[in-house]
Amino acid sequence: MSPTTIRLGTASPSTQASTAETVAQLEQIARRAASKKIDILLLPEAYIGGYPRGTHFGCVIGSRTAEGREEYLRYFQSAVDLGDTVGDGAGAGEAWIKRTLPGDSVPGATENGKAPAVNKRGDGTREQLERIARETGVFIVTGLIEKTGGSMYCSVVYVCPKQGIIGKRRKVMPTGTERLVWAQGSPSTLRAVSTTIRGVRINLAATICWENYMPLVRQSLYSQNINLYLAPTADGRDTWLSLMKTVAIEGRCFVVSSNMAVPPASSTTSTSIATPQQTNGQPNPIDSSAILAEEPDHDDDNTSPTFSGSSPFAPKHHSNRRASCLTEEGFEIALPRPKSPSAAGTNTFTSTASSTPSQAHTSNSTVNTFPPPSKRRTSVFDEDGNEIILCCKKPSHATTSSQTMAPSSVTSHRPPVAGSRREATSGNGEWISKGGSSIISPFGQVLSGPQWEDNQGIIYTDVDFEDCIRGRLDLDTAGSYSRNDSFEFRVKGLDLNPLPY
Template identity: 40%
Template structure:
């Protein structure tokens, strides 16, 4: 049976609040479904937002009151998926955690909304989001199957630079790959968020699980991002999907702009602070789609009330999953090429064997 799949990355931006962003996600997913897309990836921190340019009033040894107010706004913008601060793993996925009296689900309903959109459109959805659990925020990614609901969630294990001020560190156990089947196409899906992709051992943990679809939501819009995605595709003999937001300064939340530096406040408000760069790469490192720059799916949504109007800001490609196996002829960095007799690799709390179907 042909192992072909139509996939997409959405270059979209976080809206003013979670309900507006979820509504945009639903419209973009429905539009993608009308174009034959079976799986779609949204950017890092798409739900909740990536607080670009915000310093939260922090300096070494000092925190300003306005920064605490900014954190309050950011915390309230995050979504509650009903997980525990430590991460309950399979118990959360399988809904085994207790619920509050009178409720039949945990969290704020975001999980259930995503599952409903996936079911209604028939599209597998992966999206980045900012998740709150207890008093901590995590940069996370969820995998939502149209028929089975959420199959897994992972939290960024190493926030980069100032991200560490506002995000906690996720457990390496959440690097566990998930498996699913879409129209007879068998997928083993894993993901690394933004600069986690620069961590060689983290990448190896995904390769070891025989991932054939590698998802890389990001906030990195530099020209150097594409070479990394091409390296991962060729290194892991896997398809790579990377999605980034495309954002102008005047589209940032007001709680960031109201506390901007004089330099930022006086600069051109329509300038791009993230240009995008979303792309799709094949298992020999070849570029199959993108990168696209300074175009956003949300601009198309805002410009027309026609739900059938084709959106800019989407990168769509038909991929043949058997290309991953074709690529193993000469390279398998977690198998025959890895010299397991000479090199040993392990990850705390994570089974590196390929997950069963």
């Protein structure tokens, strides 16, 4: 490897049963990355903290349930505390990064019989990440669920091996029903950060999952003259790679994307959100959810989730599925069940026990048969992730249909998504999330990946960042090609002055 070559890497691990286990897994990945001489490592969205896929926290318009509030409490407890503030959605900014915020010691509280250390904020997750980067020498970028005050944010941290955390951003626009539990981050957190590796200056910034579909968010990064675009995500569809290639060409930058790969439900065991653990008298970071990633379309789950295994995150009482009726075409319409308020607070959790990785990537129909308590009709999913209920021979409701649909008549090109209750309980042997992590050149060439059905490996490639300059010969989206004399672009609270190379 020449002195000017930078090695970029990524992986597709999935959230473990607790934050302590996830951080331990992150450390193992970072140490393996160091052994491969990887300089910058990207890990998936919500990797630390988990994603509440399949639940609605007992909320419908005009009503909330007590069970849902308890579920929210447990999810909040599973998020990590980095010691930051709420602010205007940006946190404390430089004051938090430079550790100049006042300490959070509590009168009367002690640690190992001693007074709490002044200026120690958070639950220790920040310090663990900084230690891992420092000991491995790897620049780590990872997604996590961050809590502060009474709010949670889907965040990304930039962890430098020499300076510790040099930046953090919060998801500007949570997608769909994510908005129920995740607050909106400030656009000012879109600020790029810089690092220098072997004399090469790298300007990097991250967009999270479907933020990448927001052209103005992308433009805010291009305008800062980035040469490394990071896209932690939970979108494992084939179409995601096309978007990443577009971003690379559009921004004339290297693109690294990371998505969790979650094995089939048959190869996993039930996990749960554990209670906070203690190490040497000090609390470890709060244990995380085993819900592993988000589905690109978040509002298509119209069925009541059910829990598997014994989880303290689950309600104490299970409920039956909501009532439903069939249309003349054989489609099912789910109806709320007023006398079953506990139905709103149920869910399914799956974990990610290791299984044999496979590089085969296929797009097959997703056919599911739901388990008892009631005999659930077979269903399939269309290309957009919408569920289509197939007719059964003896409908349980008065509305019937003579039409039938064979499972093979509907083809889905959407891989099953991590954390989805439907795929997780299907037991059809398909991966819950196929992953798809990848590295793309400024000319749209796939340099490494996509990493399908592999939650163990690390993919990496050596790159020459001068390729970003070479690409600017004929396209500079935020400079000579942008017609700044005709179009004016600004972002509230964000300095768009381009960073130097």
